[in-house]
Structure formats: structure tokens, C-alpha cells
Amino acid sequence: MSQNQDIKELLGLSDADMVKPLPQPTPWSRPFWEATREHRLVLRRCDSCGTYQHPPYPYCEVCWGEEFSWVEAAGRASLFAFSVNHFAVPFPFWGDLPYVTAIVELPEGVRMISNVVECDHEALHDGMELEVVFDDVSEEYTLPKWKPVGR
């Protein structure tokens, strides 16, 4: 937190400037965030054609079906691409530097942007197997993140 505090003092920022952005759920995405709050990772599957869609929209992108099931995901992913942030991020994230942002690919066939945590940055490589972890970032919201399997 000290780096975070430093930039706040250095630039004379307010507490509001240091608040991290939270997800702003839509009616069709809310079940995802309600599940992560309970440390469960769920994905939306179309009842008509079986497509998993993430991010979800009001109706299925493939068949326009409007009936869905929220299905428990395996909680595994493989690292598709990553970057390690060192500088020039929005102020609320300054204290987390350096941190990893990544595209992860789930066996269900969807991709997500997320953080890879509890990892050696030097050892990151595409195709690396990951497992989900849950970060309670506020009273209301929990972000699913990923760590190398077995760590």
C-alpha cells in the first residue's frame, strides 16, 4: 500500500481518486457476480443451442435464444496472453504494481480478461495451466482471478 499512499500524497489526490472501479452488472450479467460473491464461477449456457457466452448479452449471440442456465465452470483455464504492468496505470491500481493482466481461456470455450496472481512473473508462459481464486474486492463484489495450478 505504501506506493499507493505515495502517489496519493505526491499528486494531492482525494480518497475518491483512489477507489478501484467495480463491475457494474446488467440484468443479464448479475447472476455471474452473485455467484462469484459465493466463490463460485458460473457461465451462461444457452438452453437452445448450448453455447457458452461471455460476456453475456440479453439473448444468445448464436441462435437468439432467450432461455439460459448458469452452469458451474470447471474453474480451470489456460493462459492465452499476458502483460506485466509496471507503470502508467490508473491511480487506484498504483499500489498493486507490478501486476499481471491476462487473457485466459476456459475449457468451456470462453475467454476472460483477468489477473494472474500468486505467480512468479518470470515463469509466466502462454499455455500455462491456471486455477480460479476469488478476490473479495468489496463488500458486494468478488473478482475471479487465476493462479498457476498447484501453487
Next chain:
Amino acid sequence: MAKGEFAVIGTGEVPYGSYPDRSEFEIAYRVAKLAIEDAGIDKDEVGAVIGAAHIMGDSYNTELFFGRLPEAIGARNCKITASTISGGASSFSIRKTVEGILASGETDTVLVVHAQRFSQFSVNQLATYFAAAGSDPEWDVPYGMTYNSLAAMVTQAYLDRTPTTIEEVASVCVTLRKWAMLQPNAMFNSKELTVEKVLNSKMVAYPLTNLMCNVLADGGCAYVMTTAEKARRVCQKPVYVLSDASDYSHRSITSAKVKDFSGIVGSLGTLANRAYERAGLGPEDMDIFEIYASYPSVTLMVLDTLGVTEPGTSGQLVASGKCDPGGPFPISTNGEAMGMGHTGTGVGLSVFVESVRQLQGKAGRAQVEGARFLIENCGGGAFMDCHFTVLGNEVPGGFAS
């Protein structure tokens, strides 16, 4: 659109960089006058004025939407004014709007204007805005995504899946700087770069160092477009639009249409070929490759698809110096976002304006001697789309009419 139906006859541009005391309005009015003067026509011939809405500046945009430009520049016979925007792809969507107006016959002369002043915003305003612009506010931004981290992930994936090295990516910055050094209006036209300097600059988002990331700039440009018929009448060297080819992929990078992005833009694969075919030309006919990429690795991904090198090897081509001034494969001759400075919706317009200058023989020290044909591109969002355009100062096979 028939081949060569429309042409650009004049351009205008102001210096790019940090000019906090120069308002968007001042930029817009100045470039408008410069472009009309360069076209050699009377301002009263302008029948439509199209403004590029700019990023973040609400008051300027409101004035555009409410018709300020034609009044301010004295376009007394203006019949149509509008604003068109599709982020980084705006140079394409604006030109399509212009072509539609010209095809309607309501006027034969359209002015396009872009102006941007990023220096009015604080660093955090800019960082926060661009984080949410490049990433999904619900799904990506809470993870601390920035536009640089997005480009860094794309670069990392490209390096992982092709033989390209980070030194070759750095060499793109060196080449773009060499071109910018020849441009009086470029933000970065005074100091040469080396691969070592680029690699040794501060790490921003691995694998991107500071000198691999573009810098936001104030700036603006304009051009005048007309029918081929009028262009031949009033202009010694009009620049004809020979063909376009377009594709859209996604909003969120996680939804990219093509899943294996050894080049995200490159995944738009055969798009450049379609543009070549529609123009009746091939890569061997191109004198310049005016690439809009904003990040050096993306320059390579676009270059990979242009038919001058095997996909994945354009890094070697750039590192060999063959894309430098004087080389056989000139790229991005104004230095693009990395050299001119990043003017938001204006990067594509500045690349287009430079393309026109080259084909009109007005590119000054950056002039590629005898340039006849070139291919240029633009794209917006988080690499959401790509548009290729072939331009020429002659029409292969002559005019359809």
C-alpha cells in the same frame, strides 16, 4: 463506388504535440483554411463540412453537432454538415460519409476537419478514459487494464507465436522515428532513436517499454474531397480512391472473431488482398505502405498481411532497414502515432492526409520519389476492426465513365 470515382485535391495540417493554449476550434478553423487553399478552390465551392467528433471533448463535439464549422470558416454555400465517428476507424467512416454525399449529387465538394486537444485533461483523466476505452468497463477495467496493457498482451502473444523478437519490435519505433524526423509537424521530429534506447527505456507494460507506447498529442488536419470529374478539372494531381476492404471483429478482445491471433489485426487475414484485387493492383505495385497501428507490434501484424513478406517475418524486414526512408518498402511515412503523436480519432486522418500528400508530391523531405500507388489502413476500438484503402494518383485501366 466505382474505382476512382472520388478524389482528394488538397490537405491541411497543424503541428502536433502539446499546445495547451491552442483550442480545438483554432485548430479546426486553421486546418480548414489550409486545406481549401491547398486545393486551390474557393471556400464558397464547399457544399458539405464533415467534422470528426473528437475523443473526450464534449464542448467541441457539441459545437460540431450544432453546425459551428461551416459558419466559422465562411462556407456560405454549405448544404450539409455532420459529424462521423468510429474511434480509430473514423478516417474510414468519415470518408464513406463523404462519398455518400458526393454520390447524392447535392454537392461536388466536401471538406473534412479533425481537431484534438488532449492537453486540457489531467494524466489520470486520460489514463482512466483510455483504460475504459480499450477494455470492457464491466469485465476488464476492474482488473486494472489499460490501453497499454491491452497492446502489451497482443504484443506478447505475437512474440510467442511468431519468430519475431523484441529487438525487431523496437526497430519499428526506430524506423517510425526516422520518418517523423522528416515531418515538420510531427511531435517527435528532433531526436533519433536506437533499438537500445527503446529497449532500455522504462518498462510500462511488459513487453512494452515506454518508447514502444504512443503519446497523446494535440493536433488536427483536414482535406477536400470531390468527384473525379471535378478533380481532373481543378487539380493538377488529384488522389483517387481506388478501393476499400473492411472487416469488424469485436468489442472485447476476448470475443475476437479469429481465435488464434498470431496477429490480431493480421487475423483479418486476406483483407488487404481484397483491397488490392478491387483496385486491380498487387503489392508489387505499391510504392508506400501507410500503416496505422498505434503500437509497433501492431505495425508488424498489419505489414504481415500486405503481401511483401511471409507472415511473422515483417520484423526482420523492418529491422533490415528496408522500410526506412530511401528503402524499397516505405511504411508510415509520417511516423504515424509513434512519430506524429496520437490524436485520438485523428491518427487515421493524419495517415490519410500524409498518403494524399505523398501521392500529390507534396510530402517535402519525406517524399517517396515517383509514388503512384499506396495502401493505407485504419482501425479502432480494442483492435475492433480494420479497413484497407488503395489510393493512386492515376486510375489503373482508366476511368469507368
